[in-house]
Amino acid sequence: MQVDHPDLRGKVAVVTGAGRxxxxxxxxxxxxxxxxxxxxxxxxxxxxxxAADLRAEHRDVTGAGDVVGARVDVRDKEAQEALAATAVERFGRLDIWINNAGVFPEAPVEEISAAQMQATLSINVEGVLYGAQAAAAHMEAGGAIVNMASVAAVRVRRGRAAYCSSKAAVSHLTECLAVELGDRGIRVNAIAPGFVDTEMTRWVQDDPAALAKALDNVPLHRLGSPEEIVGPMLFLLSDSARYVTGHVLAVDGGSRHV
Ligand SMILES: NC(=O)c1ccc[n+]([C@@H]2O[C@H](COP(=O)([O-])OP(=O)(O)OC[C@H]3O[C@@H](n4cnc5c(N)ncnc54)[C@H](O)[C@@H]3O)[C@@H](O)[C@H]2O)c1
Incomplete structure (x- = not known):
């Protein structure tokens, strides 16, 4: 289903982790x-x-925006500041920032190394903070930031303690950011997906036993598609959500209840 959001037209957005x-x-x-x-x-x-594929995809769409590729390591605060500056230099303003980049490491609790824990928190949590800071420095009232949390913030997944705790931090950080940036009219929300069909969940999709076990915990009995996360994302960014901030929106087929 294609939902139009005419109020988004002409805005400028940064999306991290946009390579796939x-x-x-x-x-x-x-x-x-x-x-x-x-x-x-x-x-x-x-x-x-x-970026080249996306430009080609929209070549024939009247009024489509451009997609420019850039490099960022979200752990690097200065690199995120430079990314925000690039968007403003290129397009003149900054309205939308999606803190999407993330990693999904696996290790039983007794085997999580210091390096693995630090890397997970640095990418998944510090990356969101630095992204929001960089965005807010250029945004005017009406700006919108969306972070990617996860159902794993509220449900334990064995072997994923580093990830689960990082996403719990993202959820609460979203609320903290919403309260402080609300002073400037900037909204901050998060989406908490369940299992979504991407490379990140290839391990479960390629293992029938793991897939069956995962789907046991999904009331809708299937994985979500990336397109099914797009609609809620557009809603949170749009004028329809202008009084919504500090909210973590579950888009998980109901799996947070199981
Ligand atoms: N796929 C799921 O089922 C699922 C569920 C819940 C939450 N999420 C979250 O949604 C977001 C996107 O997930 P996805 O499934 O599209 O993942 P993905 O692995 O397909 O894509 C993640 C992208 O982030 C990039 N990235 C990783 N580290 C980075 C860094 N330090 N700096 C910049 N970019 C970096 C990767 O190169 C990759 O292109 C992640 O935050 C993830 O934790 C995914």
Whole structure:
């Protein structure tokens, strides 16, 4: 289902982790609706290819926005500041920022290394904070930030303690950011997806036993598609959600209840 959001037209967005997966689909959906997009990823080859594909996808869409690729490592506060500056230099303003980049490491509790824990918190949590700071420095009232949390913030997944705790931090950080940036009329929300069909969940999709077990915990009995996260994302960014801030929106087929 295609939902139009005419109020997004002419806005400027940054999407991190846009080289593939949900980030690439967010960039595509925004560009299709006339938003100028800077997509950024740590993997420049992936990002360059995605930006070229997305530009080609929208070549014939009247009024579509551009998609420009950039490199960022979200752990690096200065790199995120430079990314925000790039968006403003290129398109003249900054209205939307999607903190989407993330990693999903696996290790039983007794085997999580210090390096793994630090990397997870640095990418998944510090990355969101630095992104929001960089965005807010350029945004005017009406700006909107959306972070990617997860059902794993509220449900324990064995072998994923680093990830689960990082996403719980993202959920609460979203509320903290919403309260303080609300003073300037900037809204901050999060989406908490369940299992979504991307490279990140390839391990479960390629293992029938793991897939069956995962789907046991999904009341709708299937994985979500990236496109099914796009609609809620557009809602949170749009004028329809102008009185919604500090909210973590579950888009998980009901799996947070199981
Ligand atoms: N797929 C799911 O089922 C699911 C569920 C809940 C939450 N999420 C969250 O949604 C977001 C997107 O997930 P996805 O499934 O599209 O993942 P993905 O692995 O397909 O894509 C993640 C992207 O982030 C980039 N990235 C990783 N580290 C980075 C860094 N330090 N700096 C910049 N870019 C970096 C990767 O290169 C990749 O392009 C993540 O935050 C993830 O935790 C995903």
């Amino acid at each position: 997966g949900m980030g690439a689909r967010f960039a595509a959906a925004l560009a299709r609706r006339g938003v100028q997009v800077v997509g950024a990823d740590i993997d420049t080859e992936l990002m360059d290819r995605a």
